[in-house]
Amino acid sequence: xARDPERETERLRExxxxxxxxxxxxxxxxxxxxxxxxxFRRLVDLEAEHPELMTADSPTRRVGGGPADGxxxxxxxxxxxxxxxxxxxxxxxxxxxxVRALVDCDPIVxxxxxxxxxxxxxxxxxxxxxxxxxxxxxxxxxxxxxxNLRTIRSIPLVLRCGERQTPEILEVRGEVYIETxxxxxxxxxxxxxxxxxxxxxxxxxxxxxxxxxxxxxxxRPLRAYFYDIGRVRGWAVESQQELLRTLPEFGIRANPLYRxxxxxxxxxxxxxxxxxxxxxxxYEADGVVVKVDSFxxxxxxxxxxxxxxxxxxAKFAAQEGVTRLRDIVVSVGRTGVLTPVGVLEPVRIRGVxxxxxxxxxxxxxxxxxxxxxxxxxxxxxxxxxxxxxxxxSDQRTGEEREFSMPERCxxxxxxxxxxxxxxxxxxxxxxxxxxxxxxxxxxxxxxxxNVDGIGERLADxxxxxxxxxxxxxxxxxxxxxxVELDRVGEKSAENLLSALQRAKRTSVSRLVFGLGIPGIxxxxxxxxxxxxxxxxxLRDAGRDELIAIPEIGDExxxxxxxxxxxxxxxxxxxDLKAAGLEFRAAGGAPGEGPLRxxxxxxxxxxxxxxxxxxxxxxxxxxxxxxxxxxxxxDYVVVGDAPGSKADRARALGVEILSEEAFLGLxxxxxx
Numbered sequence: 107x108a109r110d111p112e113r114e115t116e117r118l119r120e121x122x123x124x125x126x127x128x129x130x131x132x133x134x135x136x137x138x139x140x141x142x143x144x145x146f147r148r149l150v151d152l153e154a155e156h157p158e159l160m161t162a163d164s165p166t167r168r169v170g171g172g173p174a175d176g177x178x179x180x181x182x183x184x185x186x187x188x189x190x191x192x193x194x195x196x197x198x199x200x201x202x203x204x205v206r207a208l209v210d211c212d213p214i215v216x217x218x219x220x221x222x223x224x225x226x227x228x229x230x231x232x233x234x235x236x237x238x239x240x241x242x243x244x245x246x247x248x249x250x251x252x253x254n255l256r257t258i259r260s261i262p263l264v265l266r267c268g269e270r271q272t273p274e275i276l277e278v279r280g281e282v283y284i285e286t287x288x289x290x291x292x293x294x295x296x297x298x299x300x301x302x303x304x305x306x307x308x309x310x311x312x313x314x315x316x317x318x319x320x321x322x323x324x325x326r327p328l329r330a331y332f333y334d335i336g337r338v339r340g341w342a343v344e345s346q347q348e349l350l351r352t353l354p355e356f357g358i359r360a361n362p363l364y365r366x367x368x369x370x371x372x373x374x375x376x377x378x379x380x381x382x383x384x385x386x387x388x389y390e391a392d393g394v395v396v397k398v399d400s401f402x403x404x405x406x407x408x409x410x411x412x413x414x415x416x417x418x419x420a421k422f423a424a425q426e427g428v429t430r431l432r433d434i435v436v437s438v439g440r441t442g443v444l445t446p447v448g449v450l451e452p453v454r455i456r457g458v459x460x461x462x463x464x465x466x467x468x469x470x471x472x473x474x475x476x477x478x479x480x481x482x483x484x485x486x487x488x489x490x491x492x493x494x495x496x497x498x499s500d501q502r503t504g505e506e507r508e509f510s511m512p513e514r515c516x517x518x519x520x521x522x523x524x525x526x527x528x529x530x531x532x533x534x535x536x537x538x539x540x541x542x543x544x545x546x547x548x549x550x551x552x553x554x555x556n557v558d559g560i561g562e563r564l565a566d567x568x569x570x571x572x573x574x575x576x577x578x579x580x581x582x583x584x585x586x587x588x589v590e591l592d593r594v595g596e597k598s599a600e601n602l603l604s605a606l607q608r609a610k611r612t613s614v615s616r617l618v619f620g621l622g623i624p625g626i627x628x629x630x631x632x633x634x635x636x637x638x639x640x641x642x643x644l645r646d647a648g649r650d651e652l653i654a655i656p657e658i659g660d661e662x663x664x665x666x667x668x669x670x671x672x673x674x675x676x677x678x679x680x681d682l683k684a685a686g687l688e689f690r691a692a693g694g695a696p697g698e699g700p701l702r703x704x705x706x707x708x709x710x711x712x713x714x715x716x717x718x719x720x721x722x723x724x725x726x727x728x729x730x731x732x733x734x735x736x737x738x739x740d741y742v743v744v745g746d747a748p749g750s751k752a753d754r755a756r757a758l759g760v761e762i763l764s765e766e767a768f769l770g771l772x773x774x775x776x777x
Contacts, residue, residue: 111152115159118149122165126259127266127357163235163263177249177316180238182228183716184336186245186279188412189395189419195374198396201418202370205398208407208415213369215399217346218376219333220363221419223390224283225311228336229255234265234272241315244553244628245412251315257324258282266357274340278358280332282311285388288327306458307390331361333395337711342747345399363387366399373420381422393421405709405749408734412629426485426495427460429453434465434478434509436516438540440548440622442533444511444522446471448482448494455486463492467529468511475499477506515540536674539569542576545622549577553628554620555609559602567591578681581606610686614641617689621679623669625662633658634666636725641679641689645670699728700775707735709752710745712765720768727775735760743768 122145128136146165153160160166192198206212226242239255240248255261265272284292284307292310293303304310314326332353335343343349353360363380367373377394384391398404398416407416433449446465453460463484465471476482480497511531515522520535533541546565550557557580568574573587583606588599612620615635619628626634637655638644644666652663669675706724708717708731715723720743721731735742735754742755743763755762763771 111156112159115149115152115156118145118152119164121145122149123262123264123266123357126165127262165263177251177318179243179247180240180250181247181716182240182243182245182336183277185412186226186228186242186248186336187409187414188245189417190413191393192418192420195377198370198374198377198418198420201396205407205416209398209403211403214403216367216370216373217350217397217399218365218367218373219350219361219395219397220380220387220391221393221395221421222281222283222331222361223306223308223392224281225308225315226279227251227255227282227315227330228277228279229261229332230336231265231273231276231278233274234267236261236263246628249316253320254315254317254323255282255330257320258328258330260329260359262357264357266355268355270355271340273338276338276341276356277336278332278353279334279336280330280359282315282328282330283307283389284310284326284328286390287388292327330359332358333360337716339711339713339746344401346397346401347399367396370396377420384422391422393419395419402750405751412627425455426483427453427455428481428483428498429460431476431478431480431482431494431497434471434476436512438515438517438533438538438544440541440544441624442535442538442541443530444515444533445530446509446511448476450482450484453484455484455492458486460484460486460492463494465494468509468531469529471509477502477508479503479506537575542574543569545577546574546580548622549620550580550609551620553616555612555616557602557605557609559598559605564591564594576678576681578678578685578687581610581682581685581687611688614639614644614689617641617687618644621669621675624665626666630658630662636721637730639725645676645679699726701727701729703728703730704740705730705732705738707732707739707742707751707755708745709742710748712743712745714765714769723772727772741768741771 125137125145149164150166153164153166190201192201202214205214227239228242228248229239230237236252236256238250239252239261241251242248256263265276267273286307289304289307289310296303304313310326311328314323314328317323333350335349343352347364347366350360350364365372365376367376373394373396377396380387380391380394396418398407404414404416407414409415430451431448432451434446435449437445437447439445446468448463448465450461450463465476474494474496476494476497480499481501482497483495484492485495486492511522513522514520515533515535515538517540518533518535518538520533520538522531523534524531535541543562543565546560546568547562549555550560560580568580568583568591571591573583574580583603585596585599585603588594588602589596594602613635615628615632618626618634618641619631633655634644638647647666649663649667652658652666653660658666701724706729708720712720724731732739735751735758737758739755739758739760741761741763742751743765744752745765752762754760
């Protein structure tokens with residue numbers, strides 16, 4: 107009797123999924139590669155004979171489809187925050203003291219996990235099936251790399267829920283990486299074929315996931331471990347250790363090498379142990395992540411700017427190399443700060459060739475007694491940023507030269523100033539070509555006005571030829587001027603002018619970032635835009651009004667106030683307006699809508715919209731969204747699985763709104 111193709115196809119899929127789970131998640135294979143390949147080929151043949159039986163979650167879809175045209179930007183429903191770093195054990199102890207004070211609990215139970223050197227991703231399951239996958243991106247917006255993530259066999263296409271209820275939505279965050287042995291084998295093969303080798307595991311992971319052709323990704327031995335969650339509906343978890351135990355039950359890999367620590371000293375002990383065995387790990391790890399175990403305590407601790415207060419990355423001592431310091435040159439940044447930079451004879455550290463290293467300032471050079479011509483020890487701080495640790499003074503020949511900062515700017519020749527008590531020396535000429543060049547690159551960057559087509563070479567030409575003397579001049583460029591520049595053709599000129607025209611209508615948050623206010627990154631630019639609604643209101647805000655914002659500290663408030671009090675900065679903003687820029691607020695300015703400066707706090711998962719959408723709709727009606735509950739809070743909106751913010755609201759007598767009540771409030775006010 108002939109077999110039913112539909113039933114056999116589903117049986118084969120289930121069997122292959124089971125063996126994938128045994129091999130890639132549990133590391134307990136039951137059959138040989140030959141037997142597995144036979145099952146897989148039979149499924150391929152059946153789907154070829156019966157294409158109507160093909161499904162998006164079939165194991166055969168892992169081989170990758172055709173090339174994509176590009177990657178779509180997608181917003182994370184819950185931001186993927188970055189971690190603060192600790193390079194000394196005392197910094198971990200200080201972190202612990204801060205956490206205990208924030209949550210009023212002693213001792214704290216922590217979970218310590220290896221920090222893998224790969225690429226952070228988010229994978230979203232809807233109804234138990236892989237729906238989409240994103241890179242971390244800037245933490246708020248990532249790139250849709252679903253097709254490429256599907257090719258990684260350690261990422262299940264369908265959750266293994268068994269008797270457990272299938273989560274309606276499950277967003278898991280983790281790291282895509284490659285094991286060291288696999289990287290060595292891959293590089294040996296590429297070297298034999300005369301192809302470029304990969305410098306390090308992170309470069310390979312990042313490059314593989316950003317391939318437009320998923321078949322290229324499928325050809326590389328990538329793996330994934332998961333350690334965090336974003337939005338969840340239909341499943342609840344209360345601690346990090348519970349999460350790490352439960353994820354493998356769904357078929358999602360979690361690194362088994364973690365430790366539950368009763369207090370920070372146990373976490374430090376785990377850090378020391380892992381650092382000693384670092385070279386024996388099957389993958390590259392550059393540190394240990396220490397997290398508060400309890401999700402309730404995490405909610406109580408909260409976050410600051412772009413980092414959670416309840417977690418920290420303890421970085422291993424960086425690997426070092428020795429090379430010759432050929433020279434020390436001085437670079438000029440967009441705020442005029444002069445920075446000495448060491449020019450090195452090339453040295454490879456952890457697979458990366460290092461040719462220069464920052465020396466921070468003149469005092470640092472003096473303190474370390476670094477001289478031109480020295481043999482120096484170079485370290486990649488945090489395994490990323492090159493720095494000169496110390497000179498090998500006993501190797502000196504007498505030909506080494508001491509370094510002195512110039513009395514005049516090496517670019518424009520203007521006098522250099524060093525304020526009383528300040529470390530940095532600064533070129534005060536706002537028209538210095540180096541300052542203008544760096545300001546242009548910051549202004550048009552992805553997080554600024556996002557203008558494609560202006561790189562370092564073009565910025566150099568625009569400034570060196572006197573075409574752009576201030577930011578507003580970018581919007582006065584014409585086709586003829588551009589095509590007369592080196593390596594700028596007709597099409598490139600047209601594309602750049604179109605990009606500049608589009609950038610004329612920008613948001614307040616992008617503009618605030620693009621202006622280059624010291625200490626203001628993407629997150630704080632968005633916060634300022636959200637709180638004040640317009641550039642004019644931000645410009646006129648006093649220091650007290652700035653400090654009243656929970657995420658703005660004294661130093662940041664001083665920098666913002668100082669920026670908007672400088673006549674040259676106000677002139678620059680007026681010139682941008684004259685050049686045709688329009689600064690759109692994300693919504694109505696607070697106090698200008700029907701919610702009249704009402705302060706909202708959100709907690710728990712919203713069902714009908716993302717947290718960012720709720721924030722935008724609130725701001726559009728004039729409301730203010732805060733991250734913590736205080737006596738000034740008007741409403742706390744409670745979704746699924748709310749945290750301690752709801753308890754604090756009850757204690758303070760703040761009105762609590764269900765999601766349905768919040769939606770009703772929006773509708774009543776036209777939102």
